[in-house]
Amino acid sequence: MATVQHAVHDTQGAYEPSLFGTYSKKIGMWLFLASDSLTFGALLFPYSYGRISNPAWPTPFGKESIANATIMTACLLSSSLTMVLAVMAANRGDKPWTRNWLLATMFFGAAFTVLHAMEWTKLIGENMTPSGNPWSAVPLFGGTFFTLTGMHMLHVTIGVIYLGVIALRKKFLPVLLALWLVGWLITPASSVFHAGIHVLLVGAIVSAIVLFLKPKDYDANDVEVSGLYWHFVDLVWMFIFPLVYLMSTKI
Amino acid sequence: MHHTTAAQGETKATYLWVWGALLLLTAVEVVLAYKRVLPPVHMLEVLLILSVVKAGLITMYFMHLKAELPRMRWLLTVSVTACFALMWIFFFRDADRILTLGVK
Numbered sequence: 001m002a003t004v005q006h007a008v009h010d011t012q013g014a015y016e017p018s019l020f021g022t023y024s025k026k027i028g029m030w031l032f033l034a035s036d037s038l039t040f041g042a043l044l045f046p047y048s049y050g051r052i053s054n055p056a057w058p059t060p061f062g063k064e065s066i067a068n069a070t071i072m073t074a075c076l077l078s079s080s081l082t083m084v085l086a087v088m089a090a091n092r093g094d095k096p097w098t099r100n101w102l103l104a105t106m107f108f109g110a111a112f113t114v115l116h117a118m119e120w121t122k123l124i125g126e127n128m129t130p131s132g133n134p135w136s137a138v139p140l141f142g143g144t145f146f147t148l149t150g151m152h153m154l155h156v157t158i159g160v161i162y163l164g165v166i167a168l169r170k171k172f173l174p175v176l177l178a179l180w181l182v183g184w185l186i187t188p189a190s191s192v193f194h195a196g197i198h199v200l201l202v203g204a205i206v207s208a209i210v211l212f213l214k215p216k217d218y219d220a221n222d223v224e225v226s227g228l229y230w231h232f233v234d235l236v237w238m239f240i241f242p243l244v245y246l247m248s249t250k251i
Numbered sequence: 252m253h254h255t256t257a258a259q260g261e262t263k264a265t266y267l268w269v270w271g272a273l274l275l276l277t278a279v280e281v282v283l284a285y286k287r288v289l290p291p292v293h294m295l296e297v298l299l300i301l302s303v304v305k306a307g308l309i310t311m312y313f314m315h316l317k318a319e320l321p322r323m324r325w326l327l328t329v330s331v332t333a334c335f336a337l338m339w340i341f342f343f344r345d346a347d348r349i350l351t352l353g354v355k
Contacts, residue, residue, distance in 0.1 A: 045343075049342045049345070083313070238302050
């Protein structure tokens with residue numbers, strides 16, 4: 001078998017300069033985010049279409065729900081601030097503060113997910129399902145609401161796991177597995193989250209594959225790329241919050 | 252090879268200002284929704300404009316798109332906006348038609 005020689009990426013002149021003046025990982029993440037924004041667009045536009053074309057569209061979100069969603073928004077905005085501070089710390093080579101800010105970001109992200117799960121549980125308790133709701137005869141409301149917000153909740157959860165891998169590397173795996181086990185045990189079997197919590201197990205398996213097959217010390221570029229993903233999750237919520245919650249307030 | 256790095260020329264104070272502006276815009280959205288000063292279609296337009304402003308602040312400052320080369324900034328912005336414009340044209344004109352003309 002022929003020996004394959006790998007070129008050293010930083011060698012001057014080995015490659016042409018990047019067309020976009022930055023490293024390929026960041027360009028890759030931007031391209032992914034552009035495509036992911038279309039996924040969310042394809043969910044947000046039908047929801048908004050249904051909302052404005054149906055005078056009978058339900059408006060179930062009272063003061064309690066709006067207050068909850070506003071706190072969730074504040075959590076995500078604050079997580080973006082801590083994330084950008086983590087990127088700053090990584091750029092100046094301050095590893096302890098990079099990890100601290102990443103952990104703070106994960107805390108806000110986890111708080112967002114828990115608050116969102118509570119909101120879902122409340123709505124499901126009021127007999128809202130993907131195919132029906134107790135407030136009106138518009139079945140699309142449940143389907144579009146759960147798909148859109150569920151997709152976003154999944155993105156936030158993946159983001160928290162991604163940041164955990166960057167911040168703690170292999171040390172994050174037992175933490176994630178413990179969270180999965182505790183979450184699974186304390187969630188009632190009748191709750192949708194009793195099955196949904198297995199996302200953490202899948203995340204732990206994928207993280208383990210990445211961490212063991214390609215172990216590395218994540219640098220400032222990795223922190224910046226993970227930050228792009230996290231800010232995008234925040235950005236999407238800036239559209240979901242007004243379109244879903246504020247357009248359907250119950251006064 | 253020249254690579255742009257994040258946070259060129261930006262300080263903690265800049266990020267705190269952006270964070271404060273985002274929180275303020277969120278508060279404005281909540282007040283608008285509770286006052287119900289506009290009918291749903293116009294409320295949707297106002298909320299969308301505020302959301303686009305917030306998205307702009309996040310991408311330009313937190314995601315540092317401002318610090319990237321203009322060709323990257325424009326390529327991303329124009330391509331994504333064009334796709335959303337297509338979605339807007341197909342969905343919202345039709346939704347408005349249903350409201351103003353009724354379902355035939």
